[in-house]
Structure formats: C-alpha cells, structure tokens
Amino acid sequence: MKQNRKKQENPSPLALRICACGCGIEFQPRRSDQFHLNSNHFNFAYNHGPRKVKYAMENFVTKAIRKNDRILEKYFRLFKQDTVTLNLVILQADGFDSRYYSGVDSKGQNKFFCLYTYAFMLTKEGSNTNVIIKRK
Numbered sequence: 001m002k003q004n005r006k007k008q009e010n011p012s013p014l015a016l017r018i019c020a021c022g023c024g025i026e027f028q029p030r031r032s033d034q035f036h037l038n039s040n041h042f043n044f045a046y047n048h049g050p051r052k053v054k055y056a057m058e059n060f061v062t063k064a065i066r067k068n069d070r071i072l073e074k075y076f077r078l079f080k081q082d083t084v085t086l087n088l089v090i091l092q093a094d095g096f097d098s099r100y101y102s103g104v105d106s107k108g109q110n111k112f113f114c115l116y117t118y119a120f121m122l123t124k125e126g127s128n129t130n131v132i133i134k135r136k
C-alpha cells in the first residue's frame with residue numbers, strides 16, 4: 001500500500017496544466033513555458049487561434065476574388081476570344097459575386113473591375129445584366 005501511494009505522487013515541481021489548445025487534456029508540463037500537451041496541440045492552437053479570427057474577413061475577400069478570377073478564366077478559355085460577353089446569371093450560377101474585385105480600371109466610359117488575371121465590366125441590356133470579360 002505504501003509503495004502504491006508513492007507512485008501516484010507527482011515528482012515535478014510544476015503543477016499539472018490544462019492544454020491551452022482547448023482540448024481539455026490535463027498534462028504534466030516538462031518546462032515552465034510549456035502550455036500545450038505537445039507540438040500537435042501547439043500547432044492546432046496556432047492555426048485556430050486569434051490570428052485566424054483576425055484575418056478571417058481578409059481571407060474571405062481574398063478567396064472571393066480568387067474564385068471570381070477562376071470563374072472568368074473558365075469562360076474566357078471556353079470561348080477563346082479577346083473579350084467574352086455573358087449574362088451575369090450564368091456566372092452567378094457558378095458562384096461569381098461582382099461585389100468582390102481588387103481594383104477598378106476606368107478608360108472613358110468603360111469601367112472594368114479587375115481581378116488577378118481577368119477583368120470584367122457590367123452592362124445593362126433591358127432587364128439583363130451582361131458581363132464583359134477580358135484579360136487585364
């Protein structure tokens with residue numbers, strides 16, 4: 001009985017800690033600056049921590065611009081013309097969202113919204129909105 005009790009005693013001067021990644025696992029830190037169970041838990045906390053929240057909106061916009069660019073690329077390659085004109089509804093069905101672009105290129109009356117590689121202009125034709133696609 002006496003030996004059993006000795007094994008359960010904690011020889012470390014450091015108190016047990018709850019892993020800071022949010023997993024809830026209690027562990028014995030080996031150093032005073034160890035706040036995570038191991039490097040996997042540290043990496044998880046790093047990748048899902050405040051930095052992620054801070055940049056969430058920026059990442060969302062960047063993804064939306066990239067997605068728009070890929071959608072325009074798809075139709076630009078499909079039609080193999082210098083400029084491609086499509087109904088906005090077709091692009092929207094693919095997930096195109098004209099609210100997201102990275103810049104505006106205005107020449108005279110033409111106002112192109114720039115993405116990474118492609119640019120688009122919106123034109124009204126009756127109740128239809130067309131999208132003119134060109135390479136930047």
Ligand SMILES: [Zn+2]
Binds near residue numbers: 020022023024036041
């Ligand atoms: Zn953890």
